[in-house]
Amino acid sequence: MSVPGGGDLAIETRGLRKTYRSARGRSVGVEGLDLQVPVGGVHGFLGPNGSGKTTTIRMLLGLVRPDRGTATIFGHEVPRRLPEVVGRVGAIVESPKFFPAFSARRNLRLLADAIGAPTGRVDAVIDEVGLTGRSKDRYKGYSLGMKQRLAIAATLLKDPDLLIFDEPTNGLDPAGIREIRQTMRGLADQGKTVLVSSHILAEVEQIADTVSIVARGRLVAAGRVADLVGAGSAARSVRLRVAAPDLTIATSVLETGGLLVRREHDALVVDGAADAAQVNRALGERGVWVHELTPLQADLESVFLGLTAHETPGGHTHKGGRTKRGGPPPEPAHAAAQAPISEGEA
């Protein structure tokens, strides 16, 4: 899908940098960030706490001025040309203020008046976020999830093409998280672009088409979720079960073949196995029969933790221990990090 004057990108930043003054001098919020968000779909903007997601979003919305670099929304440079494009953008950066004693509908009518959106949109956006049955109840009686859905409804009043949600599921219970996820997916399925920041991968993996992963203010990986996860599986692991007396000999056979083997309860997990059949054959040739052999698929969380492990307290803890990385990685290090997220874009 192409956008007049905007190519295929809803958002693009190049070399974006923002530092803050602090007691210890200057601290870096965002350091040379190159971000590309394709038009249409859900784009997860992922990173550990303090990695610069909110700072980036605030720069895109003209709330914080970058020290260096450029940013565009639908091809319009921001903040300089933000007024030309702001009508196409809806965002939740902080919890919006609603009148506690008013209903969702009354709050949105007031807001629509204030921002010049047609009041005829109010019922439609309430329906969009699934609040129709409660739209006449007072805001103060809403659950956190309902309040957040109302906040999303407010961003939809002007029927924007781009929605930017900063950690929209913070503080919500699993049911609330699911509702917000469905709402975001539904918006993307209508052709809108949804940029959603999060430090919780599982929340985003199920609905995101593409992601950008940041650490310490820099991009460390970007691309389609399937590509990132697929590349994470390149050094594949398999889980296998053999009869208990064979565990030791199986371990020794595989280690002699140069594979990394670890015990996981009564199973063995073999890291770096290019091919499950090869593992099976090596064991069969030594008279060890495999009862069960399961290739393990990397998930987005293991990719994320592998790329940002140095950011997390306690270091490298992640599922399966497969994508461990040490050292200072903030260059895009993942194979998929170089993959363009929209065809024809460098």
Ligand SMILES: Nc1ncnc2c1ncn2[C@@H]1O[C@H](COP(=O)(O)OP(=O)(O)OP(=O)(O)O)[C@@H](O)[C@H]1O
């Ligand atoms: N107003 C500010 N003054 C000083 N430092 C700031 C300010 N805002 C952000 N920072 C610093 O910039 C860095 C990036 O923060 P930012 O809030 O953008 O990260 P984030 O990825 O959104 O984190 P979180 O998930 O915790 O919200 C952090 O080190 C933070 O302490």
